[in-house]
Amino acid sequence: MNEDFTTKWISQLKKGTLSFLVLSILKDGKEYYGYDLINEIKKRTQIDIAEGTLYPLMNRLKKEELVASKWVEQESGIPRKYYTISTLGLHTVNEMKTYWDSLNTTINAI
Amino acid sequence: MKFKEIAFRESNSKRIYRDYIARIQQAIKTLNAANQQEILLEINSHIYESLMSNPDSGREEVAHLLDILEKLGQPEVFLKPLVAEKKLDEATRTFNPFQVIKALVLNIGNGISYIIFAVLYLLLFGFLFLIGAKLIDPENVGFFYRANDIFILGYYRSYGVTHLEYEKLGNWFIPVMLVLTVLFYFMITLLLRLKRTLKS
Numbered sequence: 001m002n003e004d005f006t007t008k009w010i011s012q013l014k015k016g017t018l019s020f021l022v023l024s025i026l027k028d029g030k031e032y033y034g035y036d037l038i039n040e041i042k043k044r045t046q047i048d049i050a051e052g053t054l055y056p057l058m059n060r061l062k063k064e065e066l067v068a069s070k071w072v073e074q075e076s077g078i079p080r081k082y083y084t085i086s087t088l089g090l091h092t093v094n095e096m097k098t099y100w101d102s103l104n105t106t107i108n109a110i
Numbered sequence: 111m112k113f114k115e116i117a118f119r120e121s122n123s124k125r126i127y128r129d130y131i132a133r134i135q136q137a138i139k140t141l142n143a144a145n146q147q148e149i150l151l152e153i154n155s156h157i158y159e160s161l162m163s164n165p166d167s168g169r170e171e172v173a174h175l176l177d178i179l180e181k182l183g184q185p186e187v188f189l190k191p192l193v194a195e196k197k198l199d200e201a202t203r204t205f206n207p208f209q210v211i212k213a214l215v216l217n218i219g220n221g222i223s224y225i226i227f228a229v230l231y232l233l234l235f236g237f238l239f240l241i242g243a244k245l246i247d248p249e250n251v252g253f254f255y256r257a258n259d260i261f262i263l264g265y266y267r268s269y270g271v272t273h274l275e276y277e278k279l280g281n282w283f284i285p286v287m288l289v290l291t292v293l294f295y296f297m298i299t300l301l302l303r304l305k306r307t308l309k310s
Contacts, residue, residue: 034152035159051181052188055152059192063199071151077114078158079151 014047018057020100021045023093026067026085033080034058058083066092113150116158123171126179127157134185138193140212145196149189156182194220202303210299223305227298234294237287240264244283252277253286 025040026032032040037058038051061067066089071079085093115131118124134153138146160178182188194216201213214231217224243265244251254262254273266273279286 033155033159035156035163039163050183050188051156052153052183052185055149055156056188056192056195059195063195071111073111076158076162078116078155079111080155080159081152 014049015053018049018053019061020093020096021047022054022057022061023066023085023089023096026083027090027093029085031082031084033082037083061089065089111147111151113147113154116154116161118171118175120171123175126172126175130157130179130185134189137185137189140216141193141196142200145200149192153182153185198302198306202299202306207295210302227302230294230298234291234298237291237294241284241287241291244287249274252283253279 021041022037025037025044034054038049038054041047041049058067058069062069062083065086067083068086069081069083071081073079116127118127131150131154134150135146138149141149157175157178160181161174194213197209197213197216201209211231214224214228218228240251240263247265250267251265254260254266254276255278256276260273260276262273277283
């Protein structure tokens with residue numbers, strides 16, 4: 001087996017599906033701050049992501065208006081930035097899910 | 111909202127933390143103050159929440175902090191796409207040429223279109239350069255044209271032969287170059303802005 005190739009492929013796949021994962025977690029309407037979101041990804045998927053990469057991704061999702069964010073002051077004096085999914089984000093994640101499911105069916109049929 | 115340093119028990123933790131914060135600041139210093147603040151606050155919050163939600167059960171504080179920072183990654187690396195994207199946003203909003211150049215350099219690896227933008231920018235500076243050249247050497251710099259034969263925008267003199275008789279713009283050379291520069295400038299910035307809007 002070409003392990004190098006597989007490792008690269010897995011890393012690309014993880015990178016490509018991260019936005020789908022994040023939107024899927026936000027889908028239920030709950031608010032999450034960055035660290036919280038990373039923990040949720042780990043808990044639900046056992047995928048270990050490079051934590052720093054979440055922040056550029058969140059910025060992009062926000063720019064595309066798929067999520068909204070707000071700062072909330074904390075007693076500690078260190079505020080949290082909470083993210084929520086937008087209506088457009090909900091539509092998008094549903095579309096992604098449909099495609100994902102059909103891809104899954106196709107791959108399983110091969 | 112203000113940046114607040116996280117308090118540590120051990121002085122070594124504090125040193126490591128401050129060093130990491132300094133690396134973040136260095137990595138984002140090209141952005142405007144508001145964007146810098148936003149990124150710094152968010153990463154600082156991540157470090158703080160990691161420290162709090164995962165209490166160091168018997169572990170040394172330094173080891174715990176090092177674990178957190180290692181998982182987060184090197185700020186110069188993971189912040190790179192974020193800085194490039196935010197810089198482009200800033201640049202297309204301001205029309206400031208230095209900002210646009212910085213943004214293009216940061217985004218050059220992000221696709222062929224940015225390379226085209228960079229080439230267009232180079233042309234723009236070419237026009238500016240020609241204005242200076244025309245002032246220094248008015249005879250040999252110009253727009254030389256003869257159908258199916260000569261098409262030169264710039265400098266021409268070869269073995270004492272000049273193309274003076276084919277120069278088309280004369281005293282209009284400098285104004286035309288100025289107009290081209292301004293035109294290119296607005297065109298590039300508006301195209302960049304359009305590209306950003308279409309993407310989102």
